[in-house]
Amino acid sequence: MSQHHPKVVCEVDTCTHWLPGEVCGAANIDILNEEEQAAESVEHTMCKTFAERRGLANLIGSADNVNWRGAIEAAIMPDRELSPTTTCVVDSCVYWEDGNLCMADEILVSGSGAKECQDTNCETFRKK
Numbered sequence: 001m002s003q004h005h006p007k008v009v010c011e012v013d014t015c016t017h018w019l020p021g022e023v024c025g026a027a028n029i030d031i032l033n034e035e036e037q038a039a040e041s042v043e044h045t046m047c048k049t050f051a052e053r054r055g056l057a058n059l060i061g062s063a064d065n066v067n068w069r070g071a072i073e074a075a076i077m078p079d080r081e082l083s084p085t086t087t088c089v090v091d092s093c094v095y096w097e098d099g100n101l102c103m104a105d106e107i108l109v110s111g112s113g114a115k116e117c118q119d120t121n122c123e124t125f126r127k128k
Ligand code: SF4
Pocket: 008, 010, 011, 012, 015, 016, 017, 018, 019, 023, 024, 025, 026, 029, 047, 048, 049, 050, 051, 109, 120
C-alpha cells in the first residue's frame, strides 16, 4: 500500500519548483519548524525545499528534485495531478502522523514573493 500524501497547492511563485496553476514540481518537499521548538502557529512552519528562482544555474541545481514521473503522468493521464510527496516534521500539527507523514487531503503552502524558506508557511497547519 502506498503512503498517504496530501495534494500540495503552492502560492510561492518565486520558488524554482513552482509551476503555473499553484503547482509544485518538486519530487518531495520538506515541511519544517522555523524554530527549534514545535510550531505553535502557521508562521512557525516553512517549506525547506524552497529555493529562489535565479536563472538557469538555479534551474539546473534543482534538477535532482524534479517530479519527472509525475509530470509525465500528469501530461498523459488527465485525472493525475502533479504533486510532490510531503515529508513533515511538525509533530505539533493535528495532521501529522508517525513517519513524518501529513494526513491532510490537501495543504496550502503560502508565501507569495518569498526570498527565503522562512518566508513560506504551511497554511494548513493546525495546532494539536
Ligand atoms: S515553496 Fe515548497 S511547495 Fe512551493 S513550489 Fe517551492 S518547493 Fe514546492
